[in-house]
Amino acid sequence: MYPHPFRYYRPSSLDEASSTLSELGEDAKALAGGQSLIPLMKLRLSNPSSLVDLNFIPDLSYIRRVNGTLHFGAMTRHADIENSEAASRIPILHDCAAGIADFQVRNRGTIGGSIAEADPSGDWGPVLLTLDTTATAVAPEGGSRTIPLGEFFLDAYTTALAPAELVQEIAVKVPPKDTGGAYVAFKRCAPVYASASAAVSLALKEGDTCEHARIALGCVGLTAIQPREAEAALSGKKMSPKNIEAACEAAMSAADPQSDMRGSAEYKRALVRVLLKRAIEIAARRARGEHVEASHEYAGRI
Numbered sequence: 001m002y003p004h005p006f007r008y009y010r011p012s013s014l015d016e017a018s019s020t021l022s023e024l025g026e027d028a029k030a031l032a033g034g035q036s037l038i039p040l041m042k043l044r045l046s047n048p049s050s051l052v053d054l055n056f057i058p059d060l061s062y063i064r065r066v067n068g069t070l071h072f073g074a075m076t077r078h079a080d081i082e083n084s085e086a087a088s089r090i091p092i093l094h095d096c097a098a099g100i101a102d103f104q105v106r107n108r109g110t111i112g113g114s115i116a117e118a119d120p121s122g123d124w125g126p127v128l129l130t131l132d133t134t135a136t137a138v139a140p141e142g143g144s145r146t147i148p149l150g151e152f153f154l155d156a157y158t159t160a161l162a163p164a165e166l167v168q169e170i171a172v173k174v175p176p177k178d179t180g181g182a183y184v185a186f187k188r189c190a191p192v193y194a195s196a197s198a199a200v201s202l203a204l205k206e207g208d209t210c211e212h213a214r215i216a217l218g219c220v221g222l223t224a225i226q227p228r229e230a231e232a233a234l235s236g237k238k239m240s241p242k243n244i245e246a247a248c249e250a251a252m253s254a255a256d257p258q259s260d261m262r263g264s265a266e267y268k269r270a271l272v273r274v275l276l277k278r279a280i281e282i283a284a285r286r287a288r289g290e291h292v293e294a295s296h297e298y299a300g301r302i
């Protein structure tokens with residue numbers, strides 16, 4: 001179906017984009033990769049009066065490392081991150097970027113658009129929540145503010161961004177040595193969102209004690225869930241099968257999935273246990289310095 005007619009604006013800076021959105025009012029929307037917005041417009045589930053295109057704004061697509069922090073411009077495409085030096089050094093970034101949908105979506109979709117969309121099934125949310133992540137946003141009246149990612153996602157499709165406020169950059173602290181992360185999602189096939197996913201970041205001491213664990217679950221709640229009891233089951237403890245099992249049990253209890261075409265709530269909860277166990281094992285091996293390939297799991301392979 002064709003979308004409803006809309007006006008099209010092509011600003012040359014993020015400040016101009018933000019003030020244009022503010023002048024046009026809440027019916028106007030920013031356009032990034034269009035991989036969430038355009039399908040919704042074609043289904044007429046979203047009918048913006050105007051689109052403010054961010055694609056022609058210079059210097060919004062980059063990956064820079066400055067003083068131990070990685071900076072991703074909001075318009076950095078999933079594919080750019082997948083193939084980046086940053087993702088080869090921090091494998092959880094590669095696990096995520098390489099698993100998003102198919103080549104077409106990864107070549108267009110952006111990290112800024114993904115977090116702004118706040119889709120409960122989006123892959124970046126849970127992954128970035130296990131890292132020290134902030135988002136910098138630009139407001140129509142000028143100036144910018146930095147929002148810790150833990151305060152960014154408020155509800156399904158709802159963020160802390162004010163009307164016309166735009167994500168400029170996502171910053172991720174490079175994890176210290178002896179830290180490993182992994183992200184595993186289960187999908188029925190490539191171009192669909194996952195049924196459930198688990199992201200883990202572990203800091204190990206002497207190879208077998210977990211100093212600190214961060215866990216986030218995707219697709220099993222209105223936003224990514226951070227199961228604190230699961231983290232506590234690992235933090236400060238030996239990486240024993242018993243403690244890992246306790247973490248997986250706690251994560252299953254924290255999950256709050258809905259039954260839908262991707263599986264029953266019960267099935268998704270069972271997936272959480274399997275995916276989290278797998279992610280913890282991979283993260284621990286990476287924290288010990290092993291090179292471990294990880295990718296999304298597809299139906300028939302789990």
Ligand SMILES: Cc1cc2nc3c(=O)[nH]c(=O)nc-3n(C[C@H](O)[C@H](O)[C@H](O)COP(=O)(O)OP(=O)(O)OC[C@H]3O[C@@H](n4cnc5c(N)ncnc54)[C@H](O)[C@@H]3O)c2cc1C
Pocket residue numbers: 029030031032033034035036037038039054074099100101102105108109110111112113114116117119121122123124161165166167168191192193194
């Ligand atoms: C077939 C298909 C399969 C997909 N599968 C997955 C998947 O498995 N996992 C996954 O994570 N994603 C998936 N996606 C979504 C994809 O990752 C999108 O790229 C992402 O959700 C939105 O990014 P975008 O750049 O395309 O944003 P757009 O669609 O352009 O915008 C999305 C929303 O964010 C707003 N916005 C965009 N940029 C900004 C900004 N800088 N500041 C503030 N607001 C902004 C827009 O106004 C809009 O409301 C899939 C998409 C398709 C079409």
